[in-house]
Each structure stands twice: as structure tokens, then as C-alpha cells.
Amino acid sequence: MKTIDDFDFKNKKVLIRVDFNVPQDEHLKVTDDTRIRASEPSIRKVLKDGGAVILMTHLGRPKNGVEDKFSLKHIAYKVSEVLGVDVKVANGIVNEDAQKKAAELKYGEVLMLENLRFNKEEAAGDYELARRLAAMGDFYINDAFGTAHRKHVSTAVLAEFFPNAKCFGYLMSHELDAINTILKTGKHPVTAIIGGAKVSSKITIIENILQAVDNLIIGGAMTYTFVKAKGGKIGNSLVEEDKLELALEIIEKCKQNQVNLYLPVDNVVANDFNNDAKTQITAVDEIPEAWMGLDVGPETNKLFATVISNSNTILWNGPIGVFEMENFAEGTKKLGEAIAEATKNGAFSLVGGGDSAAFVKQYGFADKVSYVSTGGGAMLESLEGKELPGVKAMMD
């Protein structure tokens, strides 16, 4: 498949779907411009070639059509700042103002259409909206990985109108390459670390990655469903009673697929779900009544670090302790350090899915892993083996 570098955008008006769904403060100022910077290379490529850019994004979740606080006019200053170009803003998506500004747009210039979700046809995948958007440009780039799991006009339907004039942007390509490395092309041994709260929310990922990995490390609250299923004593730890059978099935499937399954061996238990609770270290299957496991213990840190240091490809999704509380963040920090170390020694590491991405940023590991995914839901669905509508539309 052709990449963005295979095209020359000279004298082309290029519609780029980006994900500028940025956080804002109470004055609507942008508080984190990561998502804008993430698509900067794709925008620059078009401008450098001598093309014009028409940006399309959503912002927030407007419920009643046009709502001023979700208007992109509030974030345009930040896009201008990042690009060093004065970004024009249309007051609609395909209205007269948008069409006029798109028609008058000169090469080297950037226009941003209004919040796509002001138009309810966007989420409905409406063909007519797609046709009108398509009429404004000569080429379509999808660089919005964060919304690639949605079959909306701007993320999927629009691609049909550009049979020979469409491609992924750099961000989207990097995300897809990273997932592909984990699931298919990465050098073995491949290790996945799946943490977090519930077996039920991770089960589809676990089942899908079993055919790709050599080692599966399980941590977080999920641990206790496995430990209880195997007959251990878990005290007051979080458990999904209705998933005990499922835990045993996963253990069995690991054996069938010759995947080494690593569960914590010891843990930090507390007498309350509270940062200042009393703590002690116990074996993971010997937790006293009324105590609960909130972090992995020192033996487990060593075990996990050894597995990781022997891996060439690493996926990390989900914290392995209650990292929001300082006293139970140690295991997740140690895990981050082990992954950073393995990466330094040549392994490929992908961190993705909600909390773990936030964690690596907060603790300064973001630059020490190979790739931190920008897409929560889209990343999870890819790891579950689902075909993303935004990706499929590009292939058709």
C-alpha cells in the first residue's frame, strides 16, 4: 500500500482528518497540544510539497448541534502556533462559509473546518455529507488513529470518494506499524504485559494475542481472579467471581499455545483501599482475611524484569498495581524501568491503551519506549484483532 511519502501534493487541496480532540481549561485554552503535534508531520509534508490543507476534526462530545464551547475557533490559535501558519477557521463544515474558504484557499495555506460533530450526519456516516466534503478537496489523508474504530463520514466514508487519491498520514502509519510489529512481524521472544482491573475487559485482547506471543505477563487486580481460580487465598482483593472458569480456560489455552504465563508470585497487601493503609508483603496466594493485594511484590518485580530483559518485542497494556496511589505504584514503575532498559538494549516496545500511556508520560518513560500509542479505543480494538473501519476504508 502507498504511503504519504509516495505522493506529491503540489497544487493539491488535501482534506486531512486529524484528531485534535485536545484537553482545555475553563477559559477553553488548550492545556496539552500533544495531539496537534502528533499530526504536524503530515500537515507539513503537504505544505512543503506546495499543497493546501483542509483540516477536519471533532472536539468533545457536543450533544445539541452547535455549542460554542466545542467550537474549533477556541483551539485554532494553538494549531497556528504549532504550525507557524495562520490557520483560517470556517464557521461550518460544508456550509457556504466553509465552501467559500475552501475554494479561495491558496497553496501553502491551512483551513480548519468547524467541529465535525456539530453535524449529526458525521457520526451517522451520511453519504451526502461525505459527498459535500469530498467536493472541497482533491486528496484525502486519514491521520486520526484515535477515531479509526468509528465508522463516521470523516474517518471512513469519505475514503470512498478518493479511490486513487488517499493515504494514511504519518501518525496513523506509525500506529498501525507498531501494532503489526506486536501481532505479526516483531522479533521473538514476544512478551505481552496485560494489567488493569478486570479480566472481563481484557479477555478478547488476551485471546487474540495468544497466537502471537511467547510470554504473557498478567498483573493488576486481574491477578486475583486467576489466583482464586487456582485455589489460592486472596483475602479481600478485587475478584470477578463469575470469571473464575474463564481464568482457568486462559491458563489452559496458554498451555495449548505454548505461551509461558507469568502471574505475580508475591504482592503488597493493604488493610484498606487507601494510600496510608497498613501494608505487608505476602505470597500472592496466601493473603490474610481482610487484606487486599494492591501492588506486586519484590520477587515479582525481579521475575517480570527477567522475562522482559529476555524479550525482543514487548507490548504493555494496563498498570500492574494501583499506581494512582504513591504507595502502590512501585511495581508499575519497576515494570516501566525494565521495559525502558530492554528498549535501550534493542527491543521494540509498544505502550498502549488508556492508563498505561498516561502512566509512562507521568513517570517520564515516554521517551524510553519505542512507541506510545495515541489511541485508546482504537488500540484496544486492534489488539483484539478487530478490523478498524478507518483502516478498512483505506484498503478498499
Ligand code: AMP
Ligand atoms: P484498566 O482500566 O482495566 O487498565 O484498569 C486500570 C485500573 O486498575 C487502575 O485504575 C488501577 O488502579 C487498577 N488496579 C491495578 N491493580 C489493582 C489492584 N491490585 N487492585 C485494585 N485495582 C487495581
